[in-house]
Amino acid sequence: MTAMMLPAQLRKWIATGSGIGIEISGPHGSESLHITAVRVRPNGSRSLARLDIVDFPHQPAGVWGADYAQFTRQASLRHVAATVILPRQDVIVRQLHLPGVSNTDLAAAVQFQLDGLHPYPDDEVVASWSRLGDTPAVLVAIARRAAVERYATLFAEAGIKTGCFTCSAATIYSALRLFQPAPPTEILAASSGPESGDPIEFYGESPARPLFSASFDAAADSARAAVLACAELRIDPPILPRALDEVLRAAPALPYAAALASACPRLSLTLNLLPAEDRQASSRALWIPSAALGAIVLMLAVALAAFPTYESRKYIRSLEVEIARLQPLAKRAAALDHDAEIARRRTSQLDDFRRRAKSDMDVLAEMTRILPPPTWLNLLEINRSQVYIGGDTDQAAPLLKTIDASPLFESSEFVMPPIRTQTGETFRIRTNREAGR
Helix, strand or coil: CCHHHCCHHHHHHCCCEEEEEEEEECCCCCCEEEEEEEEEECCEEEEEEEEEECCHHHCCHHHHHHHHHHHHHHCCCCCCCEEEECCHHHEEEEEEECCCCCHHHHHHHHHHHHHHHCCCCHHHEEEEEEECCCCCEEEEEEEEHHHHHHHHHHHHHCCCCEEEEECHHHHHHHHCCCCCCCCCCCEEEEEECCCCCCCEEEEEECCCCCCEEEEECCCCCHHHHHHHHHHHHCCCCCCCCEEHHHHHCCCCHHHHHHHHHHHCHHHCCCCCCCCHHHCCCCHHHHHHHHHHHHHHHHHHHHHHHHCCCHHHHHHHHHHHHHHHHHHHHHHHHHHHHHHHHHHHHHHHHHHHHHHHHHHHHHHHHHHHHHCCCCCEEEEEEECCCEEEEEEEECCCHHHHHHHHCCCCEEEEEEEEEEEECCCCEEEEEEEEECCCC
16 A cells, blocks of 8 residues: 555644745746745645746856755755656646556556657657556656756756656645545646746546646637536536635645645655656655664564563573583584594505505615616615615716616715725715605
């Protein structure tokens, strides 16, 4: 259920906030801004200030932006993002009847029919839509992208925070339901623009048509326009239109309705033509979800502190019982791991010993091969990196070259100079074992 579908009494009590509404009116290229600031409380709304900026496109943005900044300072609403009503001639307002379509399928259903609602190429328009309460009617607003970007650029250059570009019909519909139930079954209101020569806009509601919005040229016959509006609303006999200022009990009505939508966006139709990347939010309102969440967390903390400790103690006892049951298995697993590690180490030692014995036998066999008679050894000492040999031969000097020629040895040298004897020479040689041998 959306906020718009809440009961009227509940909507009234959650209606709180401050907002700024801006109506753009006048001929294209020399539009004027009509600005209203309001404060909304459950007991009603109060207009804070008003400002009119005439022919703003032809003024430097800094000038009328400064006027607007002063206006927001005086109203203490510098943090508020304004809701802007686009000129009626820039917005196409359509109404679709989509019975049986759920809210989850609403976007797809509207997109399917969107092409037939405007005469422009798809990439040149911006569209937004919203369901009218709990009815099958859907209000669709379409505007040319160029117009939306033009106004967004002008407001950005002037430093004006804007959160929503909408149409007059959406703001009027929402304002009529902010503090009271739905209006009478048949209503017809007329609003002539603030500027001389502005078109006359008719707004109406009836059982046959949940919402009607149309604009007529100011030069047209107002009585005939009212008859046509009644025909669209299926009102028979036709009724005389009331002034929109009288219906909303505020003047001027449109910027007032836009200000209500700015103050209570969740209680208004979510119809926004401003691209999401250009939307700004009222900074103070951003604290509301955080404050609500903080209050919820605080209440949960208090409830948790006050909750009896019986369950936690029971849970701890069950954990202790489970730990006691599994502890022998854990000790046994640790013992098995220890035994497996000892066995692995012993196996590794045995493998190293086997490899070392074979390597040492290879050294002995190599020495036997490369030291033929008359050389004989009376000393052979083998370690992991070196071999010491000693003995007698007829000539000791060539032995170094003979030993280094073997692939098992390198860097051979005499430990002591050879000693001449009656039968030859006594020698003592140290040689290095090549890596991995």
